[in-house]
Amino acid sequence: MKKSILSIALTAAVLLCGCGGKGSELPSDTTYNHGRYAIMETEKGYYTNFSSPEGHMLRYYERDTENQIFLCAKPECVHDGNENCAATYKNLKCINTLLYDGAIYTLAIEDGDVISYSLYKAALDGTSFTKVGDAFSVSNSAGEKYEIMDGIYFMIHKGYAYIPYHLTLGDGTFGFAGSGLAKMDIQTGKTEILFSGENYFSSYPHKAMGVGDNVYYFTSSYGCNDPNDGLYRYNIKTGKTDKISDYIYDGITMDEEHYYTCGVYDDGTYCISALDINAPSLESGWEELGGRINEELHKTEGGLFSYMPRLMLYEDKIIAVSKSDDFVLVMNKNGEVLGSGKYDFNEISGYSGELVKEFNISEDKLYVNTMPFNLPVDDYYQKIYSIPIADIGSGKSEWKFEYGVKAWWQIYNEMGWDINVSD
Numbered sequence: 001m002k003k004s005i006l007s008i009a010l011t012a013a014v015l016l017c018g019c020g021g022k023g024s025e026l027p028s029d030t031t032y033n034h035g036r037y038a039i040m041e042t043e044k045g046y047y048t049n050f051s052s053p054e055g056h057m058l059r060y061y062e063r064d065t066e067n068q069i070f071l072c073a074k075p076e077c078v079h080d081g082n083e084n085c086a087a088t089y090k091n092l093k094c095i096n097t098l099l100y101d102g103a104i105y106t107l108a109i110e111d112g113d114v115i116s117y118s119l120y121k122a123a124l125d126g127t128s129f130t131k132v133g134d135a136f137s138v139s140n141s142a143g144e145k146y147e148i149m150d151g152i153y154f155m156i157h158k159g160y161a162y163i164p165y166h167l168t169l170g171d172g173t174f175g176f177a178g179s180g181l182a183k184m185d186i187q188t189g190k191t192e193i194l195f196s197g198e199n200y201f202s203s204y205p206h207k208a209m210g211v212g213d214n215v216y217y218f219t220s221s222y223g224c225n226d227p228n229d230g231l232y233r234y235n236i237k238t239g240k241t242d243k244i245s246d247y248i249y250d251g252i253t254m255d256e257e258h259y260y261t262c263g264v265y266d267d268g269t270y271c272i273s274a275l276d277i278n279a280p281s282l283e284s285g286w287e288e289l290g291g292r293i294n295e296e297l298h299k300t301e302g303g304l305f306s307y308m309p310r311l312m313l314y315e316d317k318i319i320a321v322s323k324s325d326d327f328v329l330v331m332n333k334n335g336e337v338l339g340s341g342k343y344d345f346n347e348i349s350g351y352s353g354e355l356v357k358e359f360n361i362s363e364d365k366l367y368v369n370t371m372p373f374n375l376p377v378d379d380y381y382q383k384i385y386s387i388p389i390a391d392i393g394s395g396k397s398e399w400k401f402e403y404g405v406k407a408w409w410q411i412y413n414e415m416g417w418d419i420n421v422s423d
Contacts, residue, residue, distance in 0.1 A: 040099045041362055047071065047104060047124070048405060049097040056092035056108055058122055058129070061405065068405065073126035086122065086129040096153040105132070105186070107154045107163060115140045115177075117165045119154070119184060133189025135163040135182035144169045146177070149204075157210025158236060161186050162217070164205040166197075179204035181217055194234055194241065195219065203228035209254050213237050216254060216277070231259065233277075245275060253311040253318075258333070260318060262309050270309060272320065272331070314361050314389055321359040321366075328359075328366065330392050339393030345370055348399050349383050364389055368399070381405065 040047040045062040058071040070079045072087035081090030092108040095117075099105075104122040109115060116137040122129045135154075140146065149166040156162075166179040180196035195217070197204045203226040208217040215234045220226075231245040245259075252261045258274040274287050309322040309329075317338065320329040329340040345355055345368060354373035359366060365386040372381070382405040391397035 040097075040104065046403075047099070049094060049104070049106060056089040056094050056106065058087045058104065058106075060126075061403065063403070066403070071122065071124075071126045072129075086126050089129065092118075092120075093148075095148070095150075098154075098156065100156045100186075105156065105161065107135075107161075109146075109148060110134075113139065113141045115146055115167065115169075117163060117167070117182070119161055119163065119186070119189075121186070131189075132161075132186055133184050133191055135161075135184055135191055136165045136167065136178055136180065138167060138169070138177045140169060144175070152204075152206050155208055155210065156186060157208075157215055159186060160184060160236075162194075162208035162210070162215055164208065164217070166204045168200060176200040181205040181208065195232070202226055207252060209252075211254060211256055211277070216259065218252060231275075244277070253313050255313055260311050260313075262311055262320060270320075272311070272318065272335075274333070310359060312359070312361055314364075317389070319361065319366060319389065323357045323359075326357075328387075328392050330389060339391075341393045343399065348385060351383075361389070362386075366392065367402070 044064070045060060048059050048061055048068075049057070060069045060071050061067070062069070070087040072079055072085050074084070074086055077085050079085050079088045081088045083089070091111050092106075093111065095107045095109065097104060097106040103124065106120045106122065108118055108120060110118045114137050117135040119132040119135060120129060121132050147168045152164040152166060154161055154163040161182075161184040163182045163184060164180075165182065167177040169175045169177045176199050178196070179202070181194045182191050183194050184191045195205055201222050203219040203221045205217045205219050208215055210216075213236050215236065216231065217234070218231045220229045229246065230243050232241055233244050234241045252259065254260060254277065257276065257278065259277050260272060260274050262270055262272050309320040309325075309327075312319045312321070316333060318331050318333060320331070321327070325342070326345055327340065327342045330338045332338060345357060346352060349355065349370040351370065351372050356371040356373055358369040360369070361367070366389055367384060367386045370383050370385070384402040384404070385399040386402050387399045388397055
């Protein structure tokens, strides 16, 4: 059994490295940056990361057999979350995971007397899971509760991880521990802080993106009125950082020429704008793409919104997806809407109640990862569906079910871990 697991893991690793063709220049917003519940596709299956309140877990899903195998090739390991297991670790709370240069990297909160934003590296053959370094640490010997900000994911560019962090301690939400942006050498673990917040309400980084010799990141505060709020550019060669815009909105992406962002009007309609990153200006330079695009589709009920749409790039197109309003829009970079649709993902997935949704692009398809918000459920915890990008809004295609992944609590029960699935 151990030999079989190792063989499958090694085969998957060869396929992934040989067919991916990504080298060491993976941009931040790729199919391999899947957020907390990462799914990294290979020709024969998927590497999956499955974090929970109970711990961290890496597995390999084999498409043909539907087997889900722990990514640990150590002989006689029982995968019980101990520090020697390459696939499970009970003291980690995952933030996000991505594939880079032939390895899986995971940013996680390490809990204990010291709480740390720690970067880990997993071998694709299941032989090791090792710490690269700590981006930020704070003492918690009193055992206080802590709060982290979801959705501020790390990325890797030219051999360095850029890690946003925001951590508070205490039962309330105002016990400031620290926030900022760390740059970490993924070979040595050496870290430097590029940006830091002064208190709970001050500006803090949300997302970093690498293009050429520059890393771009945007910061905002809770009231969006901190003078440090805005878009920044860090030059890798010179080490210089400059602020290039005060314009702040979430749901961002970029290419070699433009930074794209999505904003919202007072009446609740969305707009997508672009900034020329080669000649930016604090006073001008922004261009709305299509104005108030597809108003009926984008207008939120009552003029309110809970999340900005996420933007992704596919060839010469911009893909906008909304987790809260369940719409998908495809437009070219000149602002022309090529297709759009509004979808009921509860009906598509067969779940009732609130869903957690993550969207990703692979090849020529858009994928949605659906997960019920509340546990337990007597079904797969994650269901993956796809739709060809060219068919969005055309009526030619429906979302196709790809595969399902077991719930973390189902697997933990199989492992004999003591858990409470009602949490």
